[in-house]
Amino acid sequence: MTVPALNNWQSVQDEVVRRIHGGVWNQGDLIPNEADLAREFGCARATVNRALQSLADSGLLDRRRKAGTRVAMLPVRKATLEIPLIRKEICDKGHTYGYAQVTRRRVPSPARLASKMNLPRGTKLLHLLCVHSADAKPYVIEERWINPDAVPAVEGVDFSQISPNEWLLKHVPFSAGDIAFFAMSADQPVADLLECEVGEGLFVIDRSTRRDTQAITSVRLIFAPGYRMHTVLSLPT
Amino acid sequence: MTVPALNNWQSVQDEVVRRIHGGVWNQGDLIPNEADLAREFGCARATVNRALQSLADSGLLDRRRKAGTRVAMLPVRKATLEIPLIRKEICDKGHTYGYAQVTRRRVPSPARLASKMNLPRGTKLLHLLCVHSADAKPYVIEERWINPDAVPAVEGVDFSQISPNEWLLKHVPFSAGDIAFFAMSADQPVADLLECEVGEGLFVIDRSTRRDTQAITSVRLIFAPGYRMHTVLSLPT
DNA sequence: GAGTGGTCTAGACCACTGT
DNA sequence: CAGTGGTCTAGACCACTCC
Numbered sequence: 001m002t003v004p005a006l007n008n009w010q011s012v013q014d015e016v017v018r019r020i021h022g023g024v025w026n027q028g029d030l031i032p033n034e035a036d037l038a039r040e041f042g043c044a045r046a047t048v049n050r051a052l053q054s055l056a057d058s059g060l061l062d063r064r065r066k067a068g069t070r071v072a073m074l075p076v077r078k079a080t081l082e083i084p085l086i087r088k089e090i091c092d093k094g095h096t097y098g099y100a101q102v103t104r105r106r107v108p109s110p111a112r113l114a115s116k117m118n119l120p121r122g123t124k125l126l127h128l129l130c131v132h133s134a135d136a137k138p139y140v141i142e143e144r145w146i147n148p149d150a151v152p153a154v155e156g157v158d159f160s161q162i163s164p165n166e167w168l169l170k171h172v173p174f175s176a177g178d179i180a181f182f183a184m185s186a187d188q189p190v191a192d193l194l195e196c197e198v199g200e201g202l203f204v205i206d207r208s209t210r211r212d213t214q215a216i217t218s219v220r221l222i223f224a225p226g227y228r229m230h231t232v233l234s235l236p237t
Numbered sequence: 238m239t240v241p242a243l244n245n246w247q248s249v250q251d252e253v254v255r256r257i258h259g260g261v262w263n264q265g266d267l268i269p270n271e272a273d274l275a276r277e278f279g280c281a282r283a284t285v286n287r288a289l290q291s292l293a294d295s296g297l298l299d300r301r302r303k304a305g306t307r308v309a310m311l312p313v314r315k316a317t318l319e320i321p322l323i324r325k326e327i328c329d330k331g332h333t334y335g336y337a338q339v340t341r342r343r344v345p346s347p348a349r350l351a352s353k354m355n356l357p358r359g360t361k362l363l364h365l366l367c368v369h370s371a372d373a374k375p376y377v378i379e380e381r382w383i384n385p386d387a388v389p390a391v392e393g394v395d396f397s398q399i400s401p402n403e404w405l406l407k408h409v410p411f412s413a414g415d416i417a418f419f420a421m422s423a424d425q426p427v428a429d430l431l432e433c434e435v436g437e438g439l440f441v442i443d444r445s446t447r448r449d450t451q452a453i454t455s456v457r458l459i460f461a462p463g464y465r466m467h468t469v470l471s472l473p474t
Numbered sequence: 475g476a477g478t479g480g481t482c483t484a485g486a487c488c489a490c491t492g493t
Numbered sequence: 494c495a496g497t498g499g500t501c502t503a504g505a506c507c508a509c510t511c512c
Binding site: 008045064 | 481482483485490492493
């Protein structure tokens with residue numbers, strides 16, 4: 001009656017999911033350890049490990065050394081968002097990309113940013129206001145602050161030709177950071193730039209990035225009405 | 238001169254990232270194959286594989302059989318969002334959780350949902366309108382549609398005691414789906430429920446889940462003003 | 475066809491942590 | 494202290510895909 005030997009980690013994963021779905025293992029239950037499962041499934045422990053680790057990443061299992069592996073009590077859903085280059089996002093949708101720099105200034109770092117970006121007092125930042133458009137209609141406002149101490153080369157860049165979004169991705173790639181999503185109501189200046197009504201609800205992304213502990217840049221993206229960011233909730237079966 | 242042997246996958250990953258940062262390998266470049274790197278680093282190929290696979294998951298590398306491994310041209314940023322139980326989210330913030338069901342009806346599936354949830358024509362859905370609150374202030378509106386064909390047990394549940402959000406998570410866990418984030422302006426009924434101004438910009442999440450191909454539930458979460466969803470952009474150093 | 479990443483195995487040692 | 498997951502190794506075979 002033994003199962004016909006699960007010889008790859010995907011089939012092991014499927015079997016584990018099946019047992020959870022089927023109620024063989026319930027939320028909070030301790031499941032057998034890797035060695036036992038490997039013996040039962042007729043495969044190597046590394047294969048079981050790979051399968052369970054993948055499920056733990058998905059949030060279905062909680063694993064701790066010595067304590068063993070449990071079915072997660074509250075299976076936290078995880079969604080992976082891909083945050084593309086704005087130009088690419090617009091082109092991929094089949095629209096014509098447009099871009100314009102609105103203002104460029106050097107400013108003392110605003111208090112709100114100084115703390116968020118962990119900047120020394122009195123740091124001067126480069127502040128840019130730009131608009132990306134799709135088929136000549138405003139698509140998103142990019143309000144950008146850049147720490148010139150972290151990116152000296154930025155002083156010589158002409159951001160009327162290339163957006164900070166794109167330049168930074170090419171020249172300062174691979175940094176860590178944090179990101180927040182929320183909504184705001186359009187005020188007059190924003191409404192003017194996005195050609196929408198004052199008060200309209202807009203989708204906003206705030207993002208700060210740094211390398212090691214040095215703040216590189218902070219950006220606020222304010223999207224035109226109608227924008228939707230979507231992705232897939234991928235859980236095994 | 239040789240590096241002191243990278244004997245774990247994290248250090249291999251760090252070294253690869255260092256070489257990309259340092260310009261040893263540039264965007265679009267083909268990097269050496271796993272066997273060569275393993276020899277150079279003085280570790281097993283599996284260790285290199287683990288490191289590179291992790292970097293590919295992060296979007297820094299593009300890997301294809303036979304074609305080899307390249308530094309990604311447009312390093313797509315990936316953010317992982319955890320979508321918690323609403324009650325848990327509120328409690329974790331240290332607030333008192335409150336919940337109320339506003340309405341409960343059986344309705345023909347609206348056209349918009351019928352297509353999104355891929356329902357047969359004429360399917361009747363259970364429609365619920367609920368409000369979750371934090372410290373007695375409205376926190377989020379949960380507008381929920383449930384397909385009773387997929388979850389027959391739902392007919393007997395008293396959703397004035399437990400939110401659909403929580404009941405479904407406990408009883409219909411582990412399903413796939415898709416999710417979208419956007420902003421809307423509060424209309425009168427929404428403003429009444431959230432105790433905010435009409436027209437105010439609100440953060441909204443639409444989510445549909447299914448098991449296999451059968452639609453289970455669709456939900457719209459409309460958050461009170463001020464809500465921010467945030468996460469970390471985790472890229473290796 | 476040949477070269478690359480993807481995976482499996484069997485065994486080993488280590489790191490963490492509950493008891 | 495002892496049991497569990499986390500990882501490494503050396504070798505092997507397979508699957509994909511570019512040429």
